Amino acid sequence: MTQKEIAVNRELFMSVAREHIQREGLENLLVYLDTKTDFFTAPSSASFHLNEAGGLCRHSLNVWSVLAELKERVLVPAIDLELSPFTAAPSDESVAIAALFHDVCKTKLYHQTEKWRKDANGRWQSYPGWEVKDDFPFGHGEKSCIILSSFLRLKQDELLAIRWHMGMFEMTEQGSSTRFAFRAAMEKSPLVSLLHTADMLASNCLEKTTTY
Secondary structure (H helix, E strand, O other): OOHHHHHHHHHHHHHHHHHHOOOOOHHHHHHHHHHOOOOOOOOOOOOOOOOOOOHHHHHHHHHHHHHHHHHHHHHHHHHHOOOOOOOOOOOHHHHHHHHHHOOHHHOOOEEEEEEEEEOOOOOEEEEEEEEEOOOOOOOOHHHHHHHHHOOOOOOHHHHHHHHOOOHHHHOOOOOHHHHHHHHHHHHHOHHHHHHHHHHHHHHHHHOOOOOO
């Protein structure tokens, strides 16, 4: 991603956040992300989707776009036709908060490094990559909730959605009680399923992995 693309994504992110979120503390959160973290220049992952500079911001925008579409095209019609177990859709503000900030846990997490591999002739060659150094290993969704709660007063459905946005991908070894909790969270708010689904669609259908 070029520096121009990174700058455009930053401006778009700021614009979307300010348009859809009126929550007290938003400006302080945006200033923090912009001046105290690498949110707008960090990759979205070390080895998978959008593993390039600027990937985290672009991914967050992608998730917001997909989530908003799912809400309007899937959830709202189902509620209107009384097919959904839910009677109300999450607000545009909650959609924006959950989508744009679900991965703030990834700030200051990925660091550029030199990696090595063998070429087609068996000779070692270096290539640029990313390594993970977590100064605050507090989980994934949990960490995002903690960071955001320092700036915004989050609603229960926003907390649940951000906490559980990884879904079953982080539960393999955590036991049945965690799976039951995830299921219970999905039953409490449609935002939980919407964010998880939007995250998976964005990561796997809209975002490439760069091979260095």
